[in-house]
Amino acid sequence: MATLEFRTAIRDALAEELERDDTVVFFGEDVAKPGGVFATTGGLHERFGADRVFDTPISELAISGAAFGSAVCGLRPVIEIMFGDFLALAMDSLVNQSAKFFYLSNEQASVPLVVRSAVGAGGRFGAIHSQMPATWFQGVPGLKIVAPSTPADAKGLLKAAIRDDNPVLVLEHKRLYALKEEVADAAIEPVPIGRAHLRREGTDVTLVSAMKGIHDCLAAAELLAADGIEAEVLDLRTLRPLDAGAIAAALSRTNRLAVVEEGPLTGGWAGEVVALAVEHGLHDVDDVWRIATADQPIPYSPTLEDAFLPGAERIAGEVRARLAHEEG
């Protein structure tokens, strides 16, 4: 057995891929000599040299553009956009260049790049250092989005993202960086992109989520179990493309999906999950609904931010209420 920490898992995945493939390069703001503002990438610069791991100016347009240009000329760049909120600055290159190139070029080449970004609320960082930008990219054909909830998945999904021939956005929830997990073997293989994973079995309802939300759902499932309600927890792991098969299978098992998204209710991936469920499994549906954040900026004050986020109590409460309503 070995103990794997989320932030170390990311560093190890980068180190192993940099070691395995000479075309992999890694750059971003404060990622090389300082080792990353979330202490995720220390030692890589010293080990692999300044040509392959380097600090950049605070220039998200240049970082994302350089990733695109280098990816169509033979490199496999991994870039870090420090906070997910800053992805707004990188969107032109990601959306209009990288995501479209494979199609527009008539498959002359794909764009094998990875964007790592720290996302999510709960750290009192306020409205523009706490967002969940998945929604912004959900409607961009050609882009994959992975969103790990555990250290092992952080490592396995990042490795898979680096080996993928397409642009992949890797969302790292800030509240998970210090998460530790006991693993049988730290040598973790790539985790297939697009494949969900059942974290907990249960018969009454499926809680569908990703990232930090999985831990809230697991805690909610414990609360519900005390009331005799058995909730299963489905970890999507990839937000684009969604694992439609796993969603349909879950629905056929429990007939109820509560989709827990840390992100605005309107336009989010939870809505996509609900749409898939209704389109493909309407006859299985007893209930499907979304538990997301309000359509407002993320507040700073601890009382406001805590109430804003969909925690275990709210998830359990909504499940109890919806089940009671069915019975009533």
Added chain:
Amino acid sequence: MSRAAVAGPAAGEGGVDPDLGVELYRRMRLIRRFEDTIQSLFQKGEVHGTTHLYSGEEAVAVGVCSVLEDADRAAGTYRGHGHALALGVEPQGLLDELLGRETGVCGGRAGSMNVVDLEHRLIGCFGIIGGSIAAATGAALALRRSGGVAVAFFGDGTTNHGYFHECLNFAKVLSLPVVYVCENNLYGEFTPWETVTAGQILARPQALEIPAQTIDGNDVWTVRETASAAVARARAGEGPQFIEALTYRFVGHSRSDPGAYRKPGELDAWKERDPLKVARETLAAHAGVEVERLDAVDAEVDRELEAMVERGLAAPYPPAGAPAREFKE
């Protein structure tokens, strides 16, 4: 800087190789007539959407691309037909692309503003200004491993764009082998560049200590000599280089623009400095090329284009609803 100040007789000072000169002329003539053809096909409803023609600016792309090697790459703009043809993209494939045909260089998926042809070193044309700068800056990051140089073509308007400022700095601090070629055609769309640009364009790269010069962009030899030196410096590890090539588009910004904003007499003055006319004069004066030889080139280009149009119009459209892969497996 006024146009006259750089419109000197630098062309051919070192002697002009007649065969090379005729080849450069032929390529410029091809671009000019290609653009005339596109305009005509647009009016007939065969080219769709919009077009941005390179007519008048041919010496910039042809001069720069004439010094590039196999390992090098270039990124063009939405006014990119000239960049593509100067790099050696097959004119038939480009024409078919603009006609929306399956035989186009991108299978009809890209159209005028988004052409890609990696085989011919074109990493893309970009419909949003600054995209070419981003792409070339990144390309340079990869090419420095193989001794290649990346070139970004862009217009004067792009010098006010975020990509310009971020990427020039990025390339400088990383000492990337990239040559930034600003085609200053005096107007960003319909607006005179000086009314929306603080200071001089050249001062911007100079502030970053990027070697930079302003040249006559209508003289293919001046462009070629300047580009040759800039590309050599970039290849030698001296970091990014910058060229501001003064030029002028003889047509509107896009198909719907009659060019009403032009200053009186401006177009006529620039037509006196038509890059094709300049090249003809230089070839006659410095390389002893007979007028008949250049007339024959003109006729040959016209014949080729005529045949291309015939083939292009007969080529199939991509089947409606043809399946497309979202991802490379």
